[in-house]
Amino acid sequence: MNGRVFIIGLGLIGGSLALCIKKQHKNATIIGFDVIFEQAKLAKMLSVIDEIAPSIEDGAKEADLILIATPVQETERIMQALVNMELKDQVIISDAGSTKKEIVKRSKLLADKGVAFIGGHPMAGSHKSGITAAKSILFENAFYLLTPEDHIRAEQVQQLQSWLSGTKARFITLSPDEHDYLTGVISHFPHVIAASLVHQAEKTSETKKLVPRLAAGGFRDVTRIASSSPEMWRDILLHNKEVLLSLLVNWQEEMQKVTNMLETENSEEIYDYFLRAKQFRDELPQKQKGAIPAFYDLFVDVPDYPGVISEITGILAKEEISITNIRILETREEIYGVLVISFQTEEDRERAEACIHLHTSYETSVAL
Missing domain, CATH: 3.40.50.720 (NAD(P)-binding Rossmann-like Domain)
Structure with a gap:
């Protein structure tokens, strides 16, 4: 055109x-x-x-x-x-x-x-x-x-x-109404929850000094979307206020359900609660982009010795595979640590995994 x-x-x-x-x-x-x-x-x-x-x-x-x-x-x-x-x-x-x-x-x-x-x-x-x-x-x-x-x-x-x-x-x-409700459920509301989890951790860290170090692993990944633009999310919340207020009421009811299960020590209901969540989550499309930006992470078990990070990045650089982020999980006690490498696309992650397997004996995995 x-x-x-x-x-x-x-x-x-x-x-x-x-x-x-x-x-x-x-x-x-x-x-x-x-x-x-x-x-x-x-x-x-x-x-x-x-x-x-x-x-x-x-x-x-x-x-x-x-x-x-x-x-x-x-x-x-x-x-x-x-x-x-x-x-x-x-x-x-x-x-x-x-x-x-x-x-x-x-x-x-x-x-x-x-x-x-x-x-x-x-x-x-x-x-x-x-x-x-x-x-x-x-x-x-x-x-x-x-x-x-x-x-x-x-x-x-x-x-x-x-x-x-x-x-x-x-x-x-x-329709605009349907758009705002659907994105409220799968994007806007999860950002609110992620931010609230971070606030809870911050308050706890005032008395429990180990929180920031231990949160460097899975907690940091779960709450990753809380690092999004505050200006953008202020505007989104105010624009989609009615939907989010309704979802917050539903969330409070959901948390009350969890509270009741714990107070009554209903092990069968607790098991079923997590089972149904697992089943629904496992059935979600894996290769399809959704409302929240995907993060293509590769976890590499590496020995704790000098130069191991440059070894991995050097291998990827030779294959011209771009890395968007790299870090080490610090919550492990074994002699092996976990190197977390983030990529822009799933294709880059797949190429990187194949490349690491070809040139090293390190175990790799991806979060599903």
Whole structure:
């Protein structure tokens, strides 16, 4: 497709969308804007975008597609500003926010102006942020949720999907209300629980000094999503307040159920509680991206001697396998420790595991 695509917000998501569109639509021109001008300059230098817009108004006026990849409250302000700008007649506007109901409500003013707004949510991410973390493969096999209102024509939705075809994502269309409830259950609420577990550990650490050291293992992995952007999650919680308040009530009822089982020492119910959770969790798709960014970790049993980490990283470097993070679990007492290596994709993890098996005798495993 030819045309001009204007991307507002040049972080991980905006930058990755730009790369996907450039890869699929080589004749398109990608214009970018970010409130942090250095981010825009870096995006241009890295060839993520073709041009830097000096302002939103300058970038929007000739755009055929406008993608807003900013925190949701900032998205609302940008949509309000776009209402008063000169735009092309057939322009399509979409966003990439994690909540949709309030955003779509704001789009009414654009609809009154005859502008098509289609809510969007690419359900992929990374524990890295910023334009330097942008990748054209970020959305592959991820769900990309679209929330068009009734007045949006089918061909407009198809046109947006064509622009975004380079993401290689799986498009699903649903209502804004359904979107916010589903993402509340599988993404927003788990982030609240992860943050609350960290707060509990922090309070306990005031009297139990071993907590931070022991939490370096499984606890740190379980609560990994609590390291997400506080600004982003503040906005998401306020936008999806009604759903989250309802889920918190359900959670309190669930915890009361656990409390009752413990107080009555009902071993059969406790066993069944964990069994049903295990069965449902084990049946969840393993190779499919969901609402929470996946972390592709490889656990390597390594002997405790100098140079073992550089040995492993050297092997992977020769095969040009990128590592996103590396650390050692410190909770083991044996002479063997556990090296945890994180990768961007499952393919990288599989290549790394095969490579380590080929060149060493170290045991490896992945968390299921």
